[in-house]
Amino acid sequence: MELKNKKWDLDKFMEFRKEVLQQWPTGKEVDLQEAIAYQKKLGEEKIMAEKLQEAKENEETLIQPRAGVALIEEHIELLKFLRDKGKTDLLPTTIDSYTRQNNYKEAEAGIKESSDEGRSMLNGFPAVNHGVINCRKVVEALDAPLQVRHGTPDARLLAEITLAGGFTDYEGGGISYNIPYAKDVSIEQTLYDWQYVDRLVGYYQEQGVRINREPFGPLTGTLVPPSISHSIAIIEGLLAAEQGVKNLTLGYGQCGNLVQDVAAIKSLEELAQEYLKDYDNIMLTTVFHQWMGGFPQDEAQSFGVISWGAATAALSKATKVIVKTPHEALGIPTKEANAEGLRATKQLINMLKNQELVSNTKLAKEKEMIKKETKQILERVFELGAGDLAQGTVKAFQAGVLDIPFAPSKYNAGNLLPARDDNGAVRYLNHGNLPFSDEVVEFNKQKLEARGEEEAREPSFQMVIDDIYAIGKGMLVGRPR
Numbered sequence: 001m002e003l004k005n006k007k008w009d010l011d012k013f014m015e016f017r018k019e020v021l022q023q024w025p026t027g028k029e030v031d032l033q034e035a036i037a038y039q040k041k042l043g044e045e046k047i048m049a050e051k052l053q054e055a056k057e058n059e060e061t062l063i064q065p066r067a068g069v070a071l072i073e074e075h076i077e078l079l080k081f082l083r084d085k086g087k088t089d090l091l092p093t094t095i096d097s098y099t100r101q102n103n104y105k106e107a108e109a110g111i112k113e114s115s116d117e118g119r120s121m122l123n124g125f126p127a128v129n130h131g132v133i134n135c136r137k138v139v140e141a142l143d144a145p146l147q148v149r150h151g152t153p154d155a156r157l158l159a160e161i162t163l164a165g166g167f168t169d170y171e172g173g174g175i176s177y178n179i180p181y182a183k184d185v186s187i188e189q190t191l192y193d194w195q196y197v198d199r200l201v202g203y204y205q206e207q208g209v210r211i212n213r214e215p216f217g218p219l220t221g222t223l224v225p226p227s228i229s230h231s232i233a234i235i236e237g238l239l240a241a242e243q244g245v246k247n248l249t250l251g252y253g254q255c256g257n258l259v260q261d262v263a264a265i266k267s268l269e270e271l272a273q274e275y276l277k278d279y280d281n282i283m284l285t286t287v288f289h290q291w292m293g294g295f296p297q298d299e300a301q302s303f304g305v306i307s308w309g310a311a312t313a314a315l316s317k318a319t320k321v322i323v324k325t326p327h328e329a330l331g332i333p334t335k336e337a338n339a340e341g342l343r344a345t346k347q348l349i350n351m352l353k354n355q356e357l358v359s360n361t362k363l364a365k366e367k368e369m370i371k372k373e374t375k376q377i378l379e380r381v382f383e384l385g386a387g388d389l390a391q392g393t394v395k396a397f398q399a400g401v402l403d404i405p406f407a408p409s410k411y412n413a414g415n416l417l418p419a420r421d422d423n424g425a426v427r428y429l430n431h432g433n434l435p436f437s438d439e440v441v442e443f444n445k446q447k448l449e450a451r452g453e454e455e456a457r458e459p460s461f462q463m464v465i466d467d468i469y470a471i472g473k474g475m476l477v478g479r480p481r
């Protein structure tokens with residue numbers, strides 16, 4: 001495999017498809033020309049890129065849950081419930097963990113067990129096993145766009161089947177669905193496999209079918225500093241654009257301090273526009289994920305966290321917000337709890353319509369620092385790759401220049417230590433091998449020292465631990481007892 005950030009030529013791509021479509025019997029159902037014709041016949045209400053573009057133009061923030069169950073009819077019923085009772089604008093299909101590991105045999109067993117037991121024995125929808133025809137049943141039963149949400153390092157067959165099946169949006173990327181999701185899958189391999197996915201989307205695009213792509217913004221979802229999250233999102237966006245992707249949603253996971261989070265969404269948009277400027281007609285949108293870390297057990301407190309994420313999403317003017325539920329601390333939510341999270345979110349979005357956070361020096365400073373940090377990281381990634389972004393990304397992880405806090409992957413250096421400052425903004429306690437200027441290092445250090453003074457303790461790993469548990473315990477900053 002020779003990884004380089006270059007658009008795959010068509011015959012190489014078509015050659016690879018033969019092997020991919022044989023990985024499970026349902027691959028035989030994919031006929032690309034027929035699938036393109038099918039996608040072109042879909043009603044506008046099912047095209048994600050259309051809905052996102054309209055929301056962006058109207059400065060609306062759309063809402064979307066996560067949801068997925070094993071069997072087709074039950075999955076349709078669940079999604080209809082979230083539309084009717086949750087008032088959701090956009091629909092997901094969360095894919096089960098076996099499918100995410102390409103373990104279609106276990107997924108098959110899970111389908112059988114689910115029909116025997118009369119309840120979902122999988123933690124998502126096994127789209128590969130169900131195949132193209134059954135995906136189309138889901139798409140045709142709903143009146144909103146459907147996005148595939150998963151966590152799959154090798155997502156090639158899943159993409160072939162769900163896109164042929166009428167899904168119009170596909171989440172993930174070669175970093176964001178590897179490093180936070182896998183222990184021992186090489187970055188080179190997943191970058192290569194995701195070039196295939198993006199080349200498939202690029203092919204649909206060139207045939208006139210708009211498929212939206214959304215790198216997984218939150219990564220490990222625990223105290224991920226905005227500049228790390230942005231670096232990964234922009235790299236995945238650039239790699240996708242090189243393969244012909246035109247509709248991109250870049251994302252970010254809520255940290256919890258309002259000014260930092262609003263600055264994060266605004267800087268993400270501005271940075272992405274700058275880095276993507278050499279690609280024409282990119283339709284760029286943003287997604288804000290409500291807090292992805294530990295949640296309170298108590299449902300009333302959970303609604304507080306959900307509402308704070310909803311308010312921040314609205315004030316940041318993100319194009320869409322991914323909604324949590326009051327069952328977050330317990331596990332997969334009931335459809336009722338999922339709908340409650342959506343209704344609470346919709347209430348805040350509606351109440352904050354036409355309001356925005358007054359731009360002030362604090363917001364400007366946060367944007368400035370996020371941009372500086374992100375640019376310093378990306379500049380080194382390009383250097384390491386001698387101008388090739390894909391090669392640079394592999395080398396950057398080896399050098400710890402890209403480093404995601406609390407990631408399970410053995411290819412991740414794991415030197416970073418984030419902690420909250422006195423206002424709850426996430427700062428670098430230890431920036432590892434990130435190529436930061438003295439000014440950036442000093443800025444982060446001072447912010448954490450100021451908290452240390454308030455708490456009469458040295459900035460330390462204990463702060464990191466306290467912050468990880470803080471929201472679950474009803475706080476934002478993990479104060480000493």
Ligand SMILES: CCC[C@H]1O[C@@H](n2cnc3c(N)ncnc32)[C@H](O)[C@@H]1O
Nearest residue numbers: 066067068069094123124331332333
């Ligand atoms: C990003 C992955 C973690 C989040 O994804 C939710 N999640 C996972 N699987 C399902 C599912 N099948 N239905 C509804 N939510 C689901 C978890 O609760 C958590 O918030």
